[in-house]
Amino acid sequence: MTPDGILFISLFLHLRLIDASHFRGGTITSRPYNNTPSGSSADVIVRERWSWRRSAYSPNCSPATIAAQNPKIGDSNTLSCVSGTCGGYWTGMPVPTFCTDFSAPLDVASGEYYQTYTIPLNVQFSIAFASGAWFGNLIVGGNGNWAVVGRISTVVRPDGYLNTSPVAVSLPILYKEVNVQHVHVVQMSDFDGTDILQCRWSVGGTSTINQYNECAGVCNGIPGANLIGANCTIVFTLVTPSWYVAAALQIEDFYNAAALSANTPMTSVPLQFLFYGYPTPTGCSTPPAIIGSRPNRACIGVLVGDNVTELVIIQVYCTGKSIIDYVSSVPVGMTKSAIQNPSTGIYQIVLSWVPVASQYGPQAVCVGAVDNTNIQTNQWCITFLVGFKSPDVIRPKMVQGSASPIGTIFQNHTTFSIQTSISVNRPTRNGTNIYFYFANGTLVQKYDCGWEPEVTYTGFTIVIRFPVAPWQPGAFYYVNMDSGVASGTEFCGPESAPMTDPTFWVFNIWNPALSSTTTTTTTPFTTVTVTTKPTSTTSINTLLTTTGIVVTTTSPPTTTSTAPTTAPPTTAAPTTAAPTSPGSTTESTVAVLYPKDFICLQPIAILTAAFFAAMVPVQGLALFATFTKLANTFNPSKIGAQARHRQRMKRVMKK
Ligand SMILES: *[C@@H]1O[C@H](CO)[C@@H](O)[C@H](O)[C@H]1NC(C)=O
Ligand SMILES: *[C@@H]1O[C@H](CO)[C@@H](O)[C@H](O)[C@H]1NC(C)=O
Ligand SMILES: *[C@@H]1O[C@H](CO)[C@@H](O)[C@H](O)[C@H]1NC(C)=O
Ligand SMILES: *[C@@H]1O[C@H](CO)[C@@H](O)[C@H](O)[C@H]1NC(C)=O
Ligand SMILES: *[C@@H]1O[C@H](CO)[C@@H](O)[C@H](O)[C@H]1NC(C)=O
Numbered sequence: 001m002t003p004d005g006i007l008f009i010s011l012f013l014h015l016r017l018i019d020a021s022h023f024r025g026g027t028i029t030s031r032p033y034n035n036t037p038s039g040s041s042a043d044v045i046v047r048e049r050w051s052w053r054r055s056a057y058s059p060n061c062s063p064a065t066i067a068a069q070n071p072k073i074g075d076s077n078t079l080s081c082v083s084g085t086c087g088g089y090w091t092g093m094p095v096p097t098f099c100t101d102f103s104a105p106l107d108v109a110s111g112e113y114y115q116t117y118t119i120p121l122n123v124q125f126s127i128a129f130a131s132g133a134w135f136g137n138l139i140v141g142g143n144g145n146w147a148v149v150g151r152i153s154t155v156v157r158p159d160g161y162l163n164t165s166p167v168a169v170s171l172p173i174l175y176k177e178v179n180v181q182h183v184h185v186v187q188m189s190d191f192d193g194t195d196i197l198q199c200r201w202s203v204g205g206t207s208t209i210n211q212y213n214e215c216a217g218v219c220n221g222i223p224g225a226n227l228i229g230a231n232c233t234i235v236f237t238l239v240t241p242s243w244y245v246a247a248a249l250q251i252e253d254f255y256n257a258a259a260l261s262a263n264t265p266m267t268s269v270p271l272q273f274l275f276y277g278y279p280t281p282t283g284c285s286t287p288p289a290i291i292g293s294r295p296n297r298a299c300i301g302v303l304v305g306d307n308v309t310e311l312v313i314i315q316v317y318c319t320g321k322s323i324i325d326y327v328s329s330v331p332v333g334m335t336k337s338a339i340q341n342p343s344t345g346i347y348q349i350v351l352s353w354v355p356v357a358s359q360y361g362p363q364a365v366c367v368g369a370v371d372n373t374n375i376q377t378n379q380w381c382i383t384f385l386v387g388f389k390s391p392d393v394i395r396p397k398m399v400q401g402s403a404s405p406i407g408t409i410f411q412n413h414t415t416f417s418i419q420t421s422i423s424v425n426r427p428t429r430n431g432t433n434i435y436f437y438f439a440n441g442t443l444v445q446k447y448d449c450g451w452e453p454e455v456t457y458t459g460f461t462i463v464i465r466f467p468v469a470p471w472q473p474g475a476f477y478y479v480n481m482d483s484g485v486a487s488g489t490e491f492c493g494p495e496s497a498p499m500t501d502p503t504f505w506v507f508n509i510w511n512p513a514l515s516s517t518t519t520t521t522t523t524p525f526t527t528v529t530v531t532t533k534p535t536s537t538t539s540i541n542t543l544l545t546t547t548g549i550v551v552t553t554t555s556p557p558t559t560t561s562t563a564p565t566t567a568p569p570t571t572a573a574p575t576t577a578a579p580t581s582p583g584s585t586t587e588s589t590v591a592v593l594y595p596k597d598f599i600c601l602q603p604i605a606i607l608t609a610a611f612f613a614a615m616v617p618v619q620g621l622a623l624f625a626t627f628t629k630l631a632n633t634f635n636p637s638k639i640g641a642q643a644r645h646r647q648r649m650k651r652v653m654k655k
Contacts, residue, residue: 003008006044006414013020013238017553021053021133021134021136021143021199022053022056022133022135022158022372023050023051023053023131023132023133023134023146024050024051024052024053024108024110024135024172024173024269024274025050025051025148025172025273025274026048026049026050026051026110026129026148026270026272026273027049027129027169027270027271027272028046028047028048028049028079028127028148028149028150028269028270029046029047029146029150029166029167029170029265029269030044030045030047030150030152030164030165031044031045031047031164031165031166031191031361032044032045032154032163032164033045033567034114034162034475035161035162035163035164036160036161036162036479037121037156037161037162039121040120040121041089041117041119041120041154042118042119042121042123042154042162043116043117044112044116044117044118044119044129044152045114045115045116046093046116046117046152046628047112047113047114047535048079048093048095048097048112048129049097049110049112049113049277050095050097050109050110050111050115051108051109051172051173051273052073052074052108052109052110052111052131052178052306053107053108053135054102054103054104054107054108054109055107057071057073057074057109057255058134059071060102060109061073061102061109061111062102062218063100063169063335063336064100066098066099066100066101066335067335068536069332069333069455070100072096072097072098072099072111072113073096073097073109073111074095074096074097074111075096075131076094076095076096076347077094077095077129077131078092078093078094078095078128078634079092079093079095079127079128079129079560080128080139081093081125081126081127081258082126082128082130082149082210082211082212083125083128083154083206083210083211083212083266084123084125084151084211084324085124085125086125086128087120087123087125089117089118089121090117090125090127091117091118092612093115093127094113094115094593095110096111096113096333097110097111097113098112098113099111099217100112100329100331100332100334101327101329101330101336101520103173103325103326103327103328103370104325105176105324105608106173106325106327107326108173108327110172111167111332112327112332114358114384115482119152119154119311121154121155121162122155122156123153123154123155124153124154124155124248125150125152125153126150126152126153126209126210126211126212127149127150127152128147128148128149128150128210128212129146129147129148129149129457130145130146130147130148130149130213130216131145131146132144132145132146133146133217134217134218135244135245135415137242137243138217138218138219138221138243138244138245138246138274138398139221139222139223139240139243139244139245140217140219140220140221140222140223140245140246141216141217141218141219141221141246142217142394144216144218145217146214146216146217146218146272147212147214147215147478148214148270148272149202149210149212149268149270150163150165150210150267150268150269150270151165151209151210151214151216151265151267151268151269152267153266153267155266157192157255157266158255161192161196162193162399163192163253163266163267164190165189165190165266165267165268165269166188166189166190166195166197166252166253166255166267166269167189167190167269167362167364168186168187168188168189168199168232168249168251168269168271169187169189169366169381169570170186170271170273170329170366170379171273171277171327171328171329171368171379172273172274172327172329173244173273173274173275173327174273174274174275174276174327174368174376174379175275175276175278175368175370175374175375175376176238176275176276176277176278176286177238177277177278177279177280177281177362177375177565178237178239178277178278178279178280179237179238179239179280179551180232180234180237180242180280181235181236181237182234182236182237182238183233183234183235183578184234184235184236184275184454185231185233185234186199186232186234186251186271186502187232187250187381188232188251189362189383189491189492190253191362191491192253192258192359193491193526194579195253195254195255195266196252196253196254196255196256196257196259196260196544196596196629197232197250197251197252197254198229198230198251198252198254198260198265199227199229199232199250199251199252199271200227200229200249200250200252201215201219201220201227201248201250201271202214202215202219202248202249202250202272203215203219204216204219207326208250208268209252209264209265209268210268213245213446214248214250215248215272216247216279216382218248218272219248220277221245221246221247221248222234222236222246223245223248224237225247228552232249232251234247234640236275237482238275238277239277239280239411240277241277241279241457242276242277242278242279242473242561243276243277244274244275244276245274245275245277246272246273246274247271247273247274247275248270248271248272249271249272250268250269250270250271251268251269251271251399252265252266252267252268252269253265253266253267254266257330258466262289263451264502264591272426276638277376278376280373280574281373282373283318284317284318284319285318285375286317286318286376287317287371287375287376287378288314288315288316288317288321288323288369288371288376288379288611289314289317289367289377289378290312290313290367290369290377290380291313291314291315292311293311293312293313293430294297294309294310294483294634295384295429295431295483295484296378296379296380296381296382297381297383297428297429298383298429298483298484298495299382299383299384299385299428299484299487299491299492299493299494299495300383300384300385300390300494300495301384301388301390301488301490301494301495302355302384302385302390303386303387303388303389304355304356304357304359304360304386304387305354305355305356306354306355307352307354308351308352308354308384308471309350309351309352309356310350310351310365310611311348311349311350311351312326312348312349312350312351312367312369312380313346313348313350314346314349314369314377315345315346315347315374316345316346316347316371317345318371319345321372321373321375322341322347322371322372322471323339323347323368323369323370323371323372323505324339324371324372325339325369325606326339326349326367326368326369326370327367327368327370327376328365328366328367329364329365329366329367330351330353330365330366331355331359331363331364331365331384332354332618333353333354333355333361334350334351334352334353334365335351335353336349336350336351337349337350337351337352338519339369344356347369349367349369351365353384355384355386359386360385360386360387361385361386362373362383362386362491362492363383363384363385363386364381364382364383364384365382365383365384366379366380366381367379367380367381368380376498377518379455385488385490385491385492385581387496388490388491388494388497389394389422389488389494390420390486390488390494390495391420391421391422391424391486391487391488391494392420392421392496392497393418393419393420393421393481393485393486393574394418394420394421395501395504395505396418398486402411403416403417403418403419403505404416404417404418404480404520405507406506406507407506407507407508408507408508408509408510409509409510410506410509410510411469411471411472411473411509411510412469413469413471413595414465414466414467414469415463415464415466415561416463416464416466416479417462417463417464418461418462418479418505419459419460419461420460420461420486420496421460421464422460422488422489423459423460423488423489424457424459424460424462424489424496425457425487425488425489425493426449426450426451426455426457426487427449427450427484427485427487427493428450428487428492428493429450429484429493430448430450430451431448431450431474431482432448432450432478432482432483432484432485432650433446433447433448433449433481433482433483433485434449434455434462434464434479434482435479435480435481436470436474436477436478436479436564437478437479437502437517438475438481439475439476439477439478439506441502444470444477444554445466445470449462449484449485450481454467462485462486471509472509473509473510473511473512473513473515474509474511475508475509476506476507476509477506477508477509478502478505478506478507478509479501479504479505479506480499480500480501480502480504481495481496481498481499482523483495483497483498483501484496484646498646501510521570522619555653556585576640629652
C-alpha cells in the first residue's frame with residue numbers, strides 16, 4: 001500500500017471515529033401543499049427532524065444559532081428513495097436542519113427542515129436515512145447503524161383528497177427510573193381526521209410497506225417492551241441504570257377499517273427516540289412536574305405574524321432540588337429563555353415565537369425539565385395550530401348578552417349558556433372545568449366540560465343544564481372557566497383562554513321577599529336599540545334581563561334596609577350595563593314574562609346560524625393550504641369540496 005493509501009485510510013478511520021456515535025433519532029412526515037388534487041402532480045412538503053450529538057457540529061447549537069437559523073446541523077447526507085415508484089422527482093433531501101433545541105449536559109441538539117417536491121399524482125415510495133452510527137451507551141444497537149424510513153404517497157384517496165401523513169412528536173430523550181414499569185403514550189395525530197392510526201415497531205428486513213430495513217441496529221431496541229398499536233402505548237421496564245434504549249416506531253394511517261385489516265396503510269411515519277434509565281433515587285424522589293401555564297396536550301390557535309409568548313412552569317416537590325436543564329422539541333424560530341426561578345420551588349422557561357407562513361398547520365412543542373438529581377418531568381406537549389384562531393368566549397352584556405342568563409333570575413333557573421366567537425366542540429381533555437361561584441368566591445358547582453353530560457356544545461353555544469338549581473334567594477354569583485372550555489373544531493381543537501375574572505359573567509337570584517314589596521330604584525333607566533328575538537330591531541327596556549325579570553337594582557343590595565343577606569363584594573356586582581342617561585321609569589314589580597329556556601336560547605340559535613354561514617369558508621380551509629393559496633380557497637367552486645372536508649373533520653371531532 002502506498003503511503004497515500006495509508007494516509008487515506010487513517011484519515012478515513014479518524015473521520016469515522018470523530019463522526020461516529022452521533023445519531024440520536026428523528027422522524028419524517030409529509031403533507032400536500034394543497035390537499036385538493038389538480039393537474040397531474042402535487043406539491044408535497046416533506047419535513048424531517050433529527051437529533052444529534054451536539055458536540056459533533058461546530059459551532060455547537062446555541063441560542064444564537066437557533067435565533068440566526070444558521071449554521072445548520074447534521075451530516076452532509078441525503079435521504080434517498082429506496083422502494084416504490086422512485087423517479088427523478090425525488091431529488092434527494094439534504095439532511096442538515098435548522099437547529100431548534102439543545103441540551104448541553106446531555107450533549108444533544110435537534111433540528112428541523114422542510115422541503116417541497118413536485119411529485120406526480122398516484123405514486124408511492126419510501127425514503128430512507130440510513131448511515132452510522134448510533135452512540136455507544138445503547139443496550140441494543142450501541143455504535144450500530146441507523147435507518148429511518150418513511151413512506152410518501154400522492155395516491156388520491158377514495159374521498160378525493162390527497163393524503164397527509166400522521167404526525168407523532170416526542171422529546172429526543174425521556175428519563176425513566178429503572179426497575180419500575182412505565183407506560184409511555186406516544187401522541188399520534190392526523191389532519192385527515194377520519195383516518196385510523198396505528199403504530200407498530202419498526203422492523204428489519206423488507207416485509208413491510210417500506211420494503212426496506214426500517215431500524216438497522218435498533219430493531220427491538222427496548223428488551224421486553226410491549227406496544228399497544230391502537231393508542232401507541234409502550235409498556236416497558238428499564239433495568240440498567242445510566243444506559244439508553246432506542247424506541248423505533250412506525251405510525252401508519254389507514255383509510256378505513258377494511259384497509260386496516262388488509263394492512264394497507266397510505267403512509268408510514270418513522271419516529272425514533274431514546275429512553276434513559278436513571279437509578280432509583282434516594283431520599284425524596286417525587287419527580288418535578290410541569291404545572292402550567294397550559295395543560296399537557298393543549299392546542300392553541302395562533303395566526304401567522306402573531307408574537308406568541310408561552311410560559312412553561314415547573315414545580316419541584318423535593319426541598320433542596322432545583323431545575324437545571326430541560327430537553328425540548330420546538331418549531332423552527334422559537335426561542336427559549338434561560339431557566340428562571342421566580343419563587344421557591346417554581347421554575348419557568350419563556351417560549352417566544354413569531355410563526356411564519358410556511359409553518360401553517362400544527363406545530364408541536366414538547367418540554368421535559370430535568371432536576372439536579374437527573375430526574376425528568378413527564379413529557380409536556382402542546383400544539384400550536386398556525387393560521388387558526390382560538391375561540392373567544394364572548395363577554396356577556398346586559399340584555400343583549402352572549403351569556404344567558406345574566407342579571408336577576410329566578411331561584412329555579414337551571415339552564416345557562418354562553419356564546420363563542422367561532423363554532424366550538426367539547427374539549428378533548430378531561431379536567432377542563434366551568435365553575436359557578438358565590439360572589440364571595442365559594443365554589444357552588446363545577447362541571448368537567450371534557451365529559452359531563454350537563455354541559456353540551458352546539459355550534460357557537462355552550463349550554464349548561466343543572467339537574468337541580470342550587471341557588472339561594474338574594475345571592476350573587478359569577479362564572480369562571482378553565483383554558484379550553486371552548487375548543488375550536490379544527491384538527492386538535494384550538495382552545496379558549498382561561499377566564500378567571502369574577503366580573504366576566506355575573507347573575508343574582510331574585511329575592512321574592514325583597515322585590516315583591518317595596519323595591520324602588522333610584523337610578524334612572526333608559527331604552528336602547530338592540531337586535532332581539534327573533535329577527536327584528538326594536539326598542540326594549542334595559543331593565544329586562546335575559547330572563548325577563550326586571551332588574552330592580554344594578555348593584556348588590558349593600559345598604560338598603562330590607563337587605564336580607566350579607567352584602568357581596570362590589571367586584572362581583574353586575575355593573576357592566578349601569579344605565580347612564582336620564583329616564584323616568586320606576587319599576588316596582590317583577591315582569592310577568594317568564595321565558596322558557598327555549599326562548600331564552602333562541603336569539604343565540606339564530607345568531608349561530610348566521611355566524612355559521614359566514615364561517616363556512618374559514619371552516620373549510622384545508623389545514624395545510626398555505627397563505628398564498630388563501631384567495632384560491634375562497635373560490636366558491638371550491639367551497640363544496642371544502643364543506644365535504646369540514647364534514648369529514650367534524651365527524652372525527654364527534655367521536
Ligand atoms: C390503550 O389501549 C389499551 C387496550 O385497548 C387500554 O387498555 C389502555 O388503557 C389504553 N391506554 C391509554 C393511555 O389510552
Ligand atoms: C414579543 O413580545 C415580547 C414580550 O411582550 C417582546 O419582548 C418581544 O420583543 C416581542 N417580539 C417581537 C418580535 O415583537
Ligand atoms: C320557577 O319559578 C317561577 C316563579 O316562582 C315560576 O313562575 C316558574 O313556573 C318556575 N319554573 C319552573 C320550571 O319550575
Ligand atoms: C373522562 O372522565 C370520564 C369519567 O371519569 C371517563 O368516562 C372518560 O373516559 C374520561 N375521558 C378521557 C378522555 O380520559
Ligand atoms: C359565601 O356566601 C355563601 C352564601 O351567602 C355562604 O353560604 C358561604 O358560607 C360564604 N362563604 C364564605 C367563605 O364566606
